[in-house]
Each structure stands twice: as structure tokens, then as C-alpha cells.
Amino acid sequence: MHRARLNGIRKVMSERGLNAFLVTNMSNVFYLSGFTGSTAAVVVTSEAAYILVDPRYSIQARMECGDGIEARDYTSVSTVEAAGQLINELKSDVVGYESENLTVASLRRLRRTTGAQVKLRSTVGKVEMLRSVKDAHEIALIKHACGIVDSTFDIIVREIKPGMTESEIALLIDSTMRRLGAAHEGFSTIAAAGINSACPHHSPVDAALSDGQFLKMDFGAEYQRYNSDITRTIFIGKPTDKHREVYQVVLNAQMKAIEAIAPGKTGREIDAVAREYIASCGYGENFSHSLGHALGIDVHDGPGFSKSSNIVLEPGMVITVEPGIYIEGWGGVRIEDDVLVTDTGHETLTTADKRLIRK
Ligand SMILES: [Mn+2]
Structure with missing residues (x-):
């Protein structure tokens, strides 16, 4: 179920020329991963998907997210900085983010973490569009x-x-x-x-x-x-x-x-x-x-x-x-x-x- 949903967002990514997609809206995080906690981010690439959680949610994320998504913990940084570090590690250079959700401060933090070589692309309503038709x-x-x-x-x-x-x-x-x-x-x-x-x-x-x-x-x-x-x-x-x-x-x-x-x-x-x-x-x-x-x-x-x-x-x-x-x-x-x-x-x-x- 979640694999099909992740593939739905991958289709949007290829249309937009994105090689990674950062999901910060928590309803979208739940839709793509099954994670029900209050704080997390999902990073989707053409081959893989990751959910980033802080230690409060490590066990829960592993229990709830199975199909096609890897749970990773982060400590001592904000969610968006953890996402930035993962994007650097994956060498993704064109990254979509959810501009209706990410605050200006978070976007600045993300930009500082990834550096100028990573192009950050504003997107609106991409996961929401998938969500509009219910299974x-x-x-x-x-x-x-x-x-x-x-x-x-x-x-x-x-x-x-x-x-x-x-x-x-x-x-x-x-x-x-x-x-x-x-x-x-x-x-x-x-x-x-x-x-x-x-x-x-x-x-x-x-x-x-x-x-x-x-x-x-x-x-x-x-x-x-x-x-x-x-x-x-x-x-x-x-x-x-x-x-x-x-x-x-x-x-x-x-x-x-x-x-x-x-x-x-x-x-x-x-x-x-x-x-x-x-x-x-x-x-x-x-x-x-x-x-x-x-x-x-x-x-x-x-x-x-x-x-x-x-x-x-x-x-x-x-x-x-x-x-x-x-x-x-x-x-x-x-x-x-x-x-x-x-x-x-x-x-x-x-x-x-x-x-x-x-x-
Ligand atoms: Mn109503």
C-alpha cells in the first residue's frame, strides 16, 4: 500500500525533474509511511524512501513503517537539518519541498545544511493530489x-x-x-x-x-x-x-x-x-x-x-x-x-x- 503511494510521488518527481522529495506535512508523512507520531520527515528518492524520527519515535517508526521505507533516527539537530544531512549523503541535487508546510525559518535551515549546490524547489499540493482519490x-x-x-x-x-x-x-x-x-x-x-x-x-x-x-x-x-x-x-x-x-x-x-x-x-x-x-x-x-x-x-x-x-x-x-x-x-x-x-x-x-x- 505505502509502496504504491511512494511510487505515486516518484511519478510527480520525475515530471518535475526532482531527484529527492522532502515531505514535512504530517498528514502526508502518515499517508506515505503509516507513521502516526507528531514529528518526522520523509525523504523520497527514485530508489528509496526514509523516515527521519527523533528518539521518542524510534521504536514506533520501525513498528509502523514497513513497506519500502527505512526508519532513521536523528539527535541534536532539527528535523529539517536531519533531512538536509540525509539529502547531502544521498547526493540529491534537485529537491522538492512542501512550501505550504515548511516555515521560512525551516527553509533557511535546510538551505544552510545542504549548501548552494542543492537546488530546492517549491512544490504545492503534490501528495495532497494523490490523497484526493481514496483507495x-x-x-x-x-x-x-x-x-x-x-x-x-x-x-x-x-x-x-x-x-x-x-x-x-x-x-x-x-x-x-x-x-x-x-x-x-x-x-x-x-x-x-x-x-x-x-x-x-x-x-x-x-x-x-x-x-x-x-x-x-x-x-x-x-x-x-x-x-x-x-x-x-x-x-x-x-x-x-x-x-x-x-x-x-x-x-x-x-x-x-x-x-x-x-x-x-x-x-x-x-x-x-x-x-x-x-x-x-x-x-x-x-x-x-x-x-x-x-x-x-x-x-x-x-x-x-x-x-x-x-x-x-x-x-x-x-x-x-x-x-x-x-x-x-x-x-x-x-x-x-x-x-x-x-x-x-x-x-x-x-x-x-x-x-x-x-x-
Ligand atoms: Mn464540513
Whole structure:
């Protein structure tokens, strides 16, 4: 598995004329090597691949990285200096690095270690591009993570009642995900009631739920390094016609966008399906973010559906679909599912109830 991934990056290297590639983004390190620790670097050449770790991780790296990658320890230097020393030893003279990850200070350190004879080439999103199409193993893990959030919603929605606070609901969600096998939450859980629901990324506070409010909950489970991400909005008390209308517009937009997902479509086309529908209902100004993001090792795993997204959908991509309508001083609704692009169209991986639930 990792050998095939390393070969994927070698193909990119030969296209770019690189004879070594330095990987410092830790999600990319995990993808290429299987290493789950917090600090390491991977150096890939046409023939070999190395993972550089400090003594805290020596044993772990040897346990986790097998297929086609050699673990090496370093001491008394920084990770990037250790990488520079290895590059010198390998006599690689054109080396790609991940410019979205390597800090300016680290790049200077790398340059000092390798000297002027080594050409350092900035690259952007090379491993991320490989990661965008998931293999069967990855899809199985994402599906498992989706199962955890689906079951979590089913359980917590029964326990929610007026008087509970946003913080209590977030804690309930987090503990339920853990109980169901999540390693931890994929990101800080959002529980936003009433006017707070108009903020797309509100942090839970000690405000108690009361009648006449939307309650928007956005949460994700990480399972064996892969993520799920779901949003559901429910209602406390009896919704007005306006609450029902806004909810239905978001739900229709979401379902129309999911229905349009198929190989060959672009990210921008799918975004437009939801955005144009919401605009046609008079809420265009209230859908302020992009429609969805790729999902995988990272919760935000790469580009997805947005006004400017040029990605062309391929089977194996997993992308969220999460339109929303946010009205300042009134409230907001978002509904989010995780969708796999298949050979023939799509498969929705999160299946929790999307009818407007009242509590
Ligand atoms: Mn999301």
C-alpha cells in the first residue's frame, strides 16, 4: 500500500525533474509511511524512501513503517537539518519541498545544511493530489467514521431537551462519539442555538436552549486516522413558517447538489447547483461559504465544491456537501453529509435523519 503511494510521488518527481522529495506535512508523512507520531520527515528518492524520527519515535517508526521505507533516527539537530544531512549523503541535487508546510525559518535551515549546490524547489499540493482519490482501505475507514457520527446523532437527539446548554450538548456529542469508538473528535464540536446558529462556526457557550430556536450541531469522528463530518439542525419548540421554509430550502439545495455528483463534473458545477437554487429562493446573500471540502486524513483534506473549484470529480473522492442559510439576529441552518464519488455517480456515506426534528 505505502509502496504504491511512494511510487505515486516518484511519478510527480520525475515530471518535475526532482531527484529527492522532502515531505514535512504530517498528514502526508502518515499517508506515505503509516507513521502516526507528531514529528518526522520523509525523504523520497527514485530508489528509496526514509523516515527521519527523533528518539521518542524510534521504536514506533520501525513498528509502523514497513513497506519500502527505512526508519532513521536523528539527535541534536532539527528535523529539517536531519533531512538536509540525509539529502547531502544521498547526493540529491534537485529537491522538492512542501512550501505550504515548511516555515521560512525551516527553509533557511535546510538551505544552510545542504549548501548552494542543492537546488530546492517549491512544490504545492503534490501528495495532497494523490490523497484526493481514496483507495478501498481508506473508504472503509471513512465509512466507519461516518457510521459513528450517524449513530451519535440518533442517540443524542433523543436526549436533547430545552434547558440544556450548548456546552452540555457538545459534551454529550463528544462523549457519545468516543463511546462508539472514535479516537477523538475530528474538530471542536459546534452546538449553536438561536441567534448563535447564524454564525457558521460558533463555539458552544453556556446558553440554555429555549423554545423557538434552531439548534445546529456540526461534529466529526476520527477513526484510525480518517474523519467524518456531519451537520444536522433541529428545532426546539414549534417552528414558524419562516423556520420551516429556510430549513426546506437548505435541505432541497443539499439534495439537489448531492444528486448532481458524478465523475467528470467539476467542483464549481456542483457548488453552483446549491448556490443557484438558494439564490432563486431569495437567500443568495445568506449562503456565505463554499459548499463542501474534501474529507480524509484531514477534516479539510483538500479542495471540494466552491465557486472557484476546478477539481474534476473522480471515483474515490470523498467530499462534504454542506449548504447553509445564516440570518443575523435570527438564526441559521446547515445540513451536511459526506459523499463518495463512485464509478456511476455517488454514494452518501452519512445517513442520519434529515427531516426537521422538533424537541
Ligand atoms: Mn464540513
